[in-house]
Amino acid sequence: MQITIKVLKGSDCTLEVAPTSTILEVKQQIETELQISAANQKLLLLGRPLNNEQTIASYPNIKEGTKLNLVVMKPCLRDSIQRGFRKHYPEQQAERLTNEFMTDFEKKLNEQSLDDLERFADSIVSRATT
Template sequence: MKILVKCLQGGSTLLDVSESSTVSELKKLVQKNMRIPVFQQTLILFGKCLQDEKCISDYPQIKDGTKLYVAIKNPDFFNTTLHKFLRKYYHEAQCKVIVEEFMKNFHSKVNSLSLDDLERIAKSEIESAASGL
């Protein structure tokens, strides 16, 4: 089946995949065609993040011609900033453990959000910033 993958920052690619392909395999094709590293990809279908270990067949909404979106994430920036902040209060080894646990929890929570949830958060932040001006 053919799946269109569009990048939220621009660009797209048409991929030929089977229902038995995993999301992880799909991400490798996106990396090859769009030059977006797998670790920076989040594939999105109807506002929900696809899980790497699942097969395409685990998502009955994915059919021939389905459009997926790929969001590009930059996890190092947040990790680095958090680590620098924590170094003021903790030893290096403690910082590493805290950041790893925080990021694991953070990713779990973010992956459970829909695009509608993210849009509401963004609008709330924009309105809050505008009222503070």
Template sequence: MKITVKSLKGGSALIEVTEKTSIMEVKKLVEKDINIPAPQQTLVLFGKTLQDDKLVEDYPKIKDGTKIYVAIKKQESLHVVLNKFLRKYYSEDQCKLIVDEFMRNFQSKVHSLSLDDLERIAKSEMGQ
């Protein structure tokens, strides 16, 4: 079946799915067509968020020609992610000290990178 996925910021994709297609697979197809990274997508159908681990068949309202909307989640900063992780093990004051020191060290190391270093990192991340 073919469904349309529309971005709230503009752009749409017509994608082919089956009942056994997972919502995560739908997101990956949308990523290719609309260029929104799958982890940043929230797929919405009739006001309900579609869960990544479910299949298309788990949502009986998804039929041939259905329109699904994709909202873009704001990415959390490294600072926020570190703080959330550390809160499991440390107090709020300890987390603040650890995260602040980490960010100072991280920024110092990033600023010391040369253009060649950045190019080498980019190439290795792109699999070249």
């Protein structure tokens, strides 16, 4: 059956899905079609999020021609860092480097005082306004 994916603040795409397809499989199709990571997708039907493990058939309101809304969530810092490492390193090494980076980043962030953070924020704001 064909369903339409409506990207909020974006375009539509039509997918061919089977009743036995899981929502995660649909998200993977969307990733291939629209280059939006499945991890950053939230599919909604009638305003309610769909569960990755459920099949299309488990949602009786999904039938031929149904429109699902896709909300694209911003990736977290960790995902962005790991995606960068994956471009240059094998998966296991990228995971290890990401973990080391995040540990070091959180340690250094915790060492900062509120005054340090305020100065940092002020410098960013002043650069943005010039």
